[in-house]
Amino acid sequence: MAGIEPARERAGSSSMPMNVVENNVVLFGVPKKGRIFEDVMKILKGAGLDFKRPERLDVAMCKELSIKIVFLPAADIPTYVMDGSVDIGISGSDMLEETLIEAGRSEDSPIQVIMKLGIGKCKLCLQAPVETCKDGAKAFAGKRIVTSFPALSRRFFETFQEKDGPKTRIKVVSGSVEAACGLGLADAVIDLVETGTTMKAAGLDIVAEVFETEALFFQQKPTEQNGLMPGSTKADLITLVEQRIRGYMTATSFVMVVCNCHDANLQEVCAICPGKKSPTVTELKEPGWHSVSALVSIKSHNMVMDKLAKAGATDILCLALSNTRM
Template sequence: KRIETSFPSLAKRFFDKLAEGQASQAETHIKVVSGSVEAACGLGLADAVVDLVETGTTMHAAGLEVVGEPLFVSEALLFQQKPTERNGLGGGRKADIIKIIEQRILGYLTATRFVMLIYNVHDDNLTKCCGITPGKRSPTVTELKEEGWHSVSSLVKKEAQNAIMDELIKEGAKDIL
């Protein structure tokens, strides 16, 4: 079989292990490529590819499908030395930069896990609706020009947003975004 990949060592290890214990061994030829690995099969350059994917959307768009378990699962981690004045992380410019990076990562994670839900609600139902949407810290409640009405903004987990919207409607919330 012809395999194209940007990860030759990982691919070789996988196919060597796969070949162990098989009576007839099909020869596997691994070719190293960089970028657009998923195009190799469509161009007739490979029978299969080994590639790094996050969601598989690009692979599916190229007409490919997953035929095995992931070779490995990874995640990105950010490490920092223990902050001291000597290494510059206890204060000053380096510490400020690390703090900015940390805040940006936390902001990104919040943006990928939560959505901002905004709705209008009458005084009579405000407490109940705010209980449904407590937010990460608390909901933002703003009085509307129309007496007795409030606009509420709150972060809710993406996977729960539809159920929360349904519950808010039952409790009298209007104009839900």
């Protein structure tokens, strides 16, 4: 197995605010900062989880729901959910997998993923100086690797480790991982790559992909002990939050296109915008005319509107959605 230095301490005693637990109040762990913070705040606002965060405090009570938002380091959230200190959380799948591996629970996870959020997408990659990338990932087994993800790195290199070969030396740093090669601390690094700008500026390139990540919404698996079994107050609240987030995500992915058309064009118009299930068709007061409305992907709505106009539709409108329930 690949050798490894002691992993960084997770979920330290100072990261969890004191005295936040209340009966029948769902504790929702969210990142207090970092690359997905702003997107997570947009999702909470879009889902109607209104709260006011007091200055210098990491806990905020929702105004209309018995849900308490707890701001935590993203890397700690999976641990708190796994241990039952918070009921639900949002963090990256890389953070979740790292935590489960460290806890020896990757095959028997105590965490249940509710949904992927489609934000924070990037890749955890093995990176090395450009001139050495051609050697492939196996060439770096037994060498010095710097990373913020020791468990995922160890699992990756176990595949290449030779029985009697030198152990891969994995050193843990919490930031500026990409600088390790230039400073002579590492032969390669394992770090997140989003745009690749920082990687290229450090004179590095991708050798191999280690893990693909995105933000997840998850909870501790329901048990009688944690009060999350179906039908419980907390379970009902979590289901409500899930519905609201799904509704908001649908609203950010679709628009409502509405148009008028004559009988002669109705079949073609419905074919152009079939909607998620089917378009809504309503007869207008003027004989032979109909109003057609349907959900259309936000990525293609301009093209759809062009096609509708070409097919003879009139009064074509594109309406933004704030939330949905599907």
